[in-house]
Amino acid sequence: MTFLIGDLERDAITELLNIAIGQAAAGLSQLVEDEVRLSVPFVDFLTPDQAARRLDIETKGGDAVAVRQHFNGPFAGDILLLFPERRSLDLVRHMLGDEVPLSQLTELEQEALQEVGNIILNGCLGSLANQLNMRVESSLPTYLRGPGARILAGGSVAGGRDATPDSQGLAMFLHVDFALLNKDIDGYLAFIMDIASAERFVDAVRAYLDGRI
Numbered sequence: 001m002t003f004l005i006g007d008l009e010r011d012a013i014t015e016l017l018n019i020a021i022g023q024a025a026a027g028l029s030q031l032v033e034d035e036v037r038l039s040v041p042f043v044d045f046l047t048p049d050q051a052a053r054r055l056d057i058e059t060k061g062g063d064a065v066a067v068r069q070h071f072n073g074p075f076a077g078d079i080l081l082l083f084p085e086r087r088s089l090d091l092v093r094h095m096l097g098d099e100v101p102l103s104q105l106t107e108l109e110q111e112a113l114q115e116v117g118n119i120i121l122n123g124c125l126g127s128l129a130n131q132l133n134m135r136v137e138s139s140l141p142t143y144l145r146g147p148g149a150r151i152l153a154g155g156s157v158a159g160g161r162d163a164t165p166d167s168q169g170l171a172m173f174l175h176v177d178f179a180l181l182n183k184d185i186d187g188y189l190a191f192i193m194d195i196a197s198a199e200r201f202v203d204a205v206r207a208y209l210d211g212r213i
Helices: 007-032 048-058 085-096 102-131 148-153 195-210
Strands: 036-046 064-072 077-084 142-146 170-180 183-193
Touching (some): 007 195, 077 102, 077 148, 142 148, 183 195
Antiparallel strands (some): 064 077, 077 183
């Protein structure tokens, strides 16, 4: 699938996503009432199963947690905010205060991450759609925990722990650095699309480059 994306398209997509993640940071700053800086050191273009293997490498074989949101429009798919399990608790602790006991953190983790994910995922989708002059609608975010293959396949919705993502399609896999409350926490953002949606997305990027939109 990645053969459809040339160097110009790669550069344009990276620029579009950096703008989108910057707007998401502004929304997150309002939530935590402090400056939040988000940056994207790299964007990789993979198949969904390659993205699952990458996530398992990043988590060193442990569980990841994710907030997943489905979107529909001229192109459709899923967008996920992902953290290694230990990093998700770091983020929640810095949001709620270092004095919160670990036992309470685990109870509050799902709710807090869904709130963060809702802001970041909607901010990214909204910015990307606006830049490409398209209308995109999204579902409510859902919380997932497990190995990379299960999360990127949709968790229990896709059939349980042994579910695996499709080998075809496009996964835009972003490393995201969070500078939050003077702490650095890294996570990941993934856009998963099937082949037809990926082709429409790349066509929209080419139209953006040609100045036709």
